[in-house]
Every structure is written in C-alpha cells, then in structure tokens.
Amino acid sequence: MGETMPDTGPMTVDAETRMQGGEDHRAELRLWLRLLTCTTLIESQIRSRLRARFDVTLPRFDLMAQLEKAPEGMTLGDLSRRMMVSAGNVTGLVERLVQDGLVDRRPAPGDRRSALVNLTDKGRKAFEEMAHDHGDWIGEMFDGLDEADIDTLMRLLGKAKTSARAAQARVLPTSTDKDDAHG
Amino acid sequence: MGETMPDTGPMTVDAETRMQGGEDHRAELRLWLRLLTCTTLIESQIRSRLRARFDVTLPRFDLMAQLEKAPEGMTLGDLSRRMMVSAGNVTGLVERLVQDGLVDRRPAPGDRRSALVNLTDKGRKAFEEMAHDHGDWIGEMFDGLDEADIDTLMRLLGKAKTSARAAQARVLPTSTDKDDAHG
DNA sequence: CTCAATTATTTTAAGCTTAAAATATCTCTC
DNA sequence: GAGAGATATTTTAAGCTTAAAATAATTGAG
Numbered sequence: 001m002g003e004t005m006p007d008t009g010p011m012t013v014d015a016e017t018r019m020q021g022g023e024d025h026r027a028e029l030r031l032w033l034r035l036l037t038c039t040t041l042i043e044s045q046i047r048s049r050l051r052a053r054f055d056v057t058l059p060r061f062d063l064m065a066q067l068e069k070a071p072e073g074m075t076l077g078d079l080s081r082r083m084m085v086s087a088g089n090v091t092g093l094v095e096r097l098v099q100d101g102l103v104d105r106r107p108a109p110g111d112r113r114s115a116l117v118n119l120t121d122k123g124r125k126a127f128e129e130m131a132h133d134h135g136d137w138i139g140e141m142f143d144g145l146d147e148a149d150i151d152t153l154m155r156l157l158g159k160a161k162t163s164a165r166a167a168q169a170r171v172l173p174t175s176t177d178k179d180d181a182h183g
Numbered sequence: 184m185g186e187t188m189p190d191t192g193p194m195t196v197d198a199e200t201r202m203q204g205g206e207d208h209r210a211e212l213r214l215w216l217r218l219l220t221c222t223t224l225i226e227s228q229i230r231s232r233l234r235a236r237f238d239v240t241l242p243r244f245d246l247m248a249q250l251e252k253a254p255e256g257m258t259l260g261d262l263s264r265r266m267m268v269s270a271g272n273v274t275g276l277v278e279r280l281v282q283d284g285l286v287d288r289r290p291a292p293g294d295r296r297s298a299l300v301n302l303t304d305k306g307r308k309a310f311e312e313m314a315h316d317h318g319d320w321i322g323e324m325f326d327g328l329d330e331a332d333i334d335t336l337m338r339l340l341g342k343a344k345t346s347a348r349a350a351q352a353r354v355l356p357t358s359t360d361k362d363d364a365h366g
Numbered sequence: 367c368t369c370a371a372t373t374a375t376t377t378t379a380a381g382c383t384t385a386a387a388a389t390a391t392c393t394c395t396c
Numbered sequence: 397g398a399g400a401g402a403t404a405t406t407t408t409a410a411g412c413t414t415a416a417a418a419t420a421a422t423t424g425a426g
C-alpha cells in the first residue's frame with residue numbers, strides 16, 4: 001500500500017494509514033499545547049508578582065478570591081469544588097490562612113460535619129489591595145487583544161469547556177445509578 | 184462631586200471614578216478565569232487517566248514528550264526552558280525517571296557542567312503507548328470544536344501568548360531575549 | 367427506629383514546585 | 397592566564413497537590 005509514494009510533508013502515508021482505523025489528533029494536540037503554554041505563561045507571572053509585591057502565594061490568593069464573592073462564607077467543600085482542587089488541599093490552605101489571620105472558620109449551622117470559612121476584616125482589606133493590582137496585571141497581559149478577540153475567545157473557550165466536561169461525564173461512572181442500562 | 188447620585192447597579196459612581204485614573208479589566212479577568220478553567224479541566228482529566236491506565240504522573244509524561252522530539256537528547260537546562268518549570272524541578276523529575284529506567288543521563292560532551300538526558304528503549308516504548316492514548320483523549324476533549332474553531336483558537340491564543348510575553352519582557356529587566364524561539 | 371449508603375472533612379504518604387543559595391564549570395577580557 | 401561574570405546544575409526549605417484511607421455526621425429506605 002503506497003510503498004512507492006514519496007514523503008510529501010506533514011501528511012505522510014503513515015499518517016493517512018493511521019487515520020483509517022483511528023483518528024489523527026494533530027490539530028487538537030497543538031491547540032492543547034498552546035492553551036497550556038498561555039496559561040502557564042500568565043500563571044507564572046501572576047505567581048511571581050504576587051510573591052514579590054504581597055508575599056502571598058497564588059493558591060491563597062485564589063481561595064480568598066472565592067471567599068470575597070461569598071459574603072455568607074463557603075464550606076470547605078464549596079471551595080474545593082469552585083477551585084477545582086482536592087478536599088485535602090483546601091484543608092491545608094485554610095489552615096495556613098487562618099494562621100495568617102486572613103480567614104476564619106466556624107462550625108456551619110445545621111451540619112456538624114461542615115465548617116464555614118469567611119474572610120476576616122484583615123483578609124478582606126488585604127485581598128482588595130491585591131485584587132486591584134492583579135486586575136491591572138491581567139489587563140496588561142491581554143493588552144494585545146482587542147474587544148472582538150476577547151469576545152471570540154470567550155465564546156470558543158466556552159465551547160471547549162463544554163466539550164471537555166462532556167468527555168469527563170462520559171468517563172466518570174456518574175453517580176449513584178446501579179442499573180444504568182444505557183450509558 | 185457626584186455625592187447625590189444614587190447607586191445605579193454594576194456601573195456605580197465608584198467604578199466610573201476608578202476608571203478615570205486606571206482601567207477596568209473586567210472582560211480580561213473573565214477571559215483569564217475561563218482560560219484557567221479550561222486548562223485545569225483538561226489537565227486534571229489527563230493526569231487522572233495517565234495515572235489510572237499507565238501509573239505515570241503528568242510531569243513525567245511531559246518530560247518524556249520533550250525527549251521524544253529530541254533524538255540527540257536534551258540537557259536539563261533545555262528541559263527546564265521547554266517545560267517552563269524551574270531547574271530544580273527538572274533535577275528531581277529526571278532523577279525519578281532514571282530510577283524507573285525510562286530515561287538515562289550521561290555527561291554532555293564538551294561541557295562538564297551539563298548532562299544529556301535521553302529516553303531509554305524502555306522509555307521510548309512506554310511513551311509511544313501512552314502518547315497514543317493521550318492523543319485520543321485530547322481529541323475526545325476537543326470533540327465539540329470544528330476545524331474553524333480550532334484555527335481561530337490557535338490564532339487568538341497565539342496573540343495572547345505574544346501579548347503575555349511582552350508584559351513579561353516589560354517587567355523583567357534582565358533578559359537575553361531568547362524566548363521567542365519555539366521549535 | 368436502624369443500618370447502609372452518602373457526604374464533609376481530615377489525615378497520610380508520595381510526589382511536585384518554587385525561590386534562593388550553593389557548587390562547579392565555562393568564557394571572555396585584559 | 398587570571399579573575400570577573402555568566403551559565404548549568406544541585407541543594408534546601410517551604411509550601412502545594414493529589415489519591416486514598418480514615419473519621420464523623422447525615423440521609424434515606426425499610
């Protein structure tokens with residue numbers, strides 16, 4: 001099959017052959033790498049600037065950012081889900097933030113398993129200051145994009161998000177159905 | 184100034200006032216959060232599937248992926264730059280991969296400070312198997328995007344990457360400006 | 367009510383990650 | 397060819413992160 005055909009560049013005989021049975025995911029892989037590069041690039045800068053100017057770590061800032069949007073406080077489980085990190089991770093972060101006096105935790109009313117975490121006054125004040133600079137940094141980082149670029153990215157990343165969640169749902173046994181006849 | 188003006192919703196006097204001196208970065212912040220969500224979502228799934236099916240961590244897979252593209256091997260410094268992680272991080276990862284027999288390291292010819300890292304036969308074989316599934320997973324994850332979506336995302340994320348690097352260059356005083364090379 | 371399953375959190379062990387300091391080698395200039 | 401500065405890597409300390417097991421409280425079915 002095609003043994004005399006010369007290599008004609010990216011789309012070689014091998015690649016075509018491979019596509020008969022499975023699929024080629026070259027474009028998707030390149031997209032994934034670029035997405036990862038972008039995120040890593042921005043994340044590293046934010047981390048390093050937060051440390052340099054405020055002596056705070058990015059995960060602590062992220063946790064405080066969640067709390068700032070929740071005046072009633074959040075449980076550790078809420079934080080874990082919103083931040084998309086493990087429960088044990090949140091336990092440790094909250095511990096250290098309590099130590100710093102930036103958040104407090106108290107028993108949740110009505111459920112003795114849960115604790116409610118809140119920003120302290122000190123924490124709220126510190127966060128506002130950091131958030132102001134953080135916003136400027138993000139603005140600077142995306143300076144090269146115009147409004148239309150941002151809109152388009154929001155839309156397509158939304159699509160990607162939905163697609164990735166669908167893949168996740170397909171692979172997770174999903175919850176409590178012992179007799180899911182059709183997956 | 185404006186002391187009798189009532190609060191009229193999201194765009195308050197405070198927000199407008201703030202915009203006189205500085206800028207508002209609401210759209211950019213939302214974009215950053217969405218970018219981060221997408222990356223985290225995909226990264227978590229890849230990490231968990233790599234662990235479940237191959238008992239390997241994502242950083243080890245990433246390091247092997249770099250080596251696979253470099254038949255001549257890479258120094259630790261090369262790996263650190265390409266993977267965008269610290270040098271000390273690479274030291275530890277290589278150590279553990281050598282332990283597993285997946286890579287080897289030997290003195291770099293001509294520079295006694297450096298070491299060249301290469302995939303072993305075992306490592307190359309293991310990587311190829313993992314890479315095959317990994318490609319499928321990424322393909323599945325971006326299943327909801329068509330070709331045009333992917334092209335547009337590549338283009339706009341490229342723009343974002345350039346913009347973020349520019350911000351970085353502006354803040355780093357010392358740089359020999361070698362980072363625009365991408366292989 | 368009672369017990370099994372679920373949910374919330376903590377603990378543990380292993381590994382990842384960074385920044386900064388330390389070591390060793392190299393390169394370039396005089 | 398010596399010494400200053402640059403580069404490659406390792407070490408260290410602290411903190412982040414996960415998966416899995418353990419603990420504790422809640423819920424729901426019978």
